[in-house]
Every structure is written in C-alpha cells, then in structure tokens.
Amino acid sequence: MPSLKFNPNQNIIVLETKIWGTSLATTAQLVFDTGASLVILPWKIVTALGIKIDPTKTIQTTTASSVETATIITIPKISVLGQEVKNVKAIVKDLPEGSGVDGLLGLSYIKNFNVEINFKTGELTLNSHK
Amino acid sequence: MKIAELKKKYKNEWILAEVIKEDKLNQVTEANPIAHSGDRSVVYKELTKVKGKKHVTTIYTGKLPQKGMVYAFNAKLKI
Numbered sequence: 001m002p003s004l005k006f007n008p009n010q011n012i013i014v015l016e017t018k019i020w021g022t023s024l025a026t027t028a029q030l031v032f033d034t035g036a037s038l039v040i041l042p043w044k045i046v047t048a049l050g051i052k053i054d055p056t057k058t059i060q061t062t063t064a065s066s067v068e069t070a071t072i073i074t075i076p077k078i079s080v081l082g083q084e085v086k087n088v089k090a091i092v093k094d095l096p097e098g099s100g101v102d103g104l105l106g107l108s109y110i111k112n113f114n115v116e117i118n119f120k121t122g123e124l125t126l127n128s129h130k
Numbered sequence: 131m132k133i134a135e136l137k138k139k140y141k142n143e144w145i146l147a148e149v150i151k152e153d154k155l156n157q158v159t160e161a162n163p164i165a166h167s168g169d170r171s172v173v174y175k176e177l178t179k180v181k182g183k184k185h186v187t188t189i190y191t192g193k194l195p196q197k198g199m200v201y202a203f204n205a206k207l208k209i
Contacts, residue, residue: 002155012194016187018156024180027149027158027187044174045188081155097170100190 002081003125013117013124015105020077021049028102032124036106039075039090045102046092051075053092061091078109083126085112132160133189140166142192144173149185158187 006013013032018025019041028045046053051073061070070091078088089108095101114127136145140163147161164186165176173188180186 004155010194014194016157018152018185023183025185026177027152027156027185029188029190042174044171044178048177048180079156100192100194102188 001125001127002083003123004081006122006124008119008122012101014101015080015124017105018079019045019049019075020079021051022076024049029100030103030105031101032110033104033106034110036104038072038106038108039078039088040093040095040104040106041073041075041090042094042103043092044094046073046090049075059091061093080105080109081126083113083128085109131162133158136161136163136189137191140191143168143190144170145187145189145191146173146176146180147187147189149187152185158189161187161189 004015014029015032016027017030018027026045026049028041030039053071053073055071057072058069059072061068070093072089072091075088075090077084077086079085095103112129114129116125116127117123136147143166145163146165147163149158149161151160152158164180165173167173177186177188
C-alpha cells in the first residue's frame, strides 16, 4: 500500500503530483483537498504541459467567497504515490502567490481510491478500489 | 543535485528543476535547477520555455503556510 509520511502539525498535506502532458511531464506540489471537486492547476503549468485548453468549456465554481467561471480541461495522466489515473478532469486557476503550492488535488483524482489518513502517525495511504 | 541540497541552497524560494531521479512513489529525489526566484511567476514563466520530452518539477522551499496565513481552499463544483 503506497503511503506518504507527512507532518501532522502542519495544517495542510502537500503531495508531489506527477502530471503528464503531450510531451513534458511535471511534478507539482498540490494540496490534498477533499473539499475541492476537481483538481486545480495554474495556467502556466497547463500551458507548459501542452494540454489543450478550450475556452468555451467552462464551469461555474463555488468558492468560499464567490461564484466564478473557470475553464475545465482533461489531464491525460496523473500519478501520486505511484498511483496513476488517466483522463482526470481539472480546472485551470491560479492560486494566490503566497500559497506556496501549485494547486489542489481534488476529488476528480482522489475518488479513485480508498484513502486512509492517520493524523497521529502522520501517514496518508492511497488504496486502489480494485 | 539531491533535493535536500536544493532546498538548503535556495531557501524561501520557488525552484524550477529538471528531474534526474524519482522513487517509485513519484517523490523527486534528485533534480538540477533551471531557475529560482522568490517570485512564483518568474519560475512559471521559465517553465513555459522548457522544450522537449523532459520531466521537471516546481518546488517551494519556504514555510507552509507562510507566517500569519491559514489555508481555506474551497472549489466545490456547481453543476
């Protein structure tokens, strides 16, 4: 079972997330966020990966403070802790500069796994449904 | 360069680096720096210039969250 040791005293869990584009692959720092329906990636990373952005494909997103329109894309492949998922839906949006992370790892990826988080030992485990 | 060395050399900065080695859990263990800056947009701009079949990584070496900040992400989908 692939698992990650994290600092339980830190109030976010950041996962190294490998994202494949058309030619380039990048490992980005994404916050594990079950409150986000979709993965969120910044514009520049999506552009660098060569992932097709169709500006007509948008969705309404409800945030803590407002309702916004965001562009939706399909990421060819994402891997976290060696667990690959293909064709993952994501929205393109830049998180604030001061966040210190690239984006969010939302449910469009997480829902593919049984997730165990042990805050006592600081361990996150992704178990495949299969 | 080992990731620990990279983080020590470029403290409180964003780094763009080419991945040399990763473990089976996709944790980057060695990478060569391409660009570094305290400004994330500078590193992202350099990222868009990377060409070819490469594997790169972006890393922030500062404290998370930054002093005086907490996280409250929320992006629930409304269909």
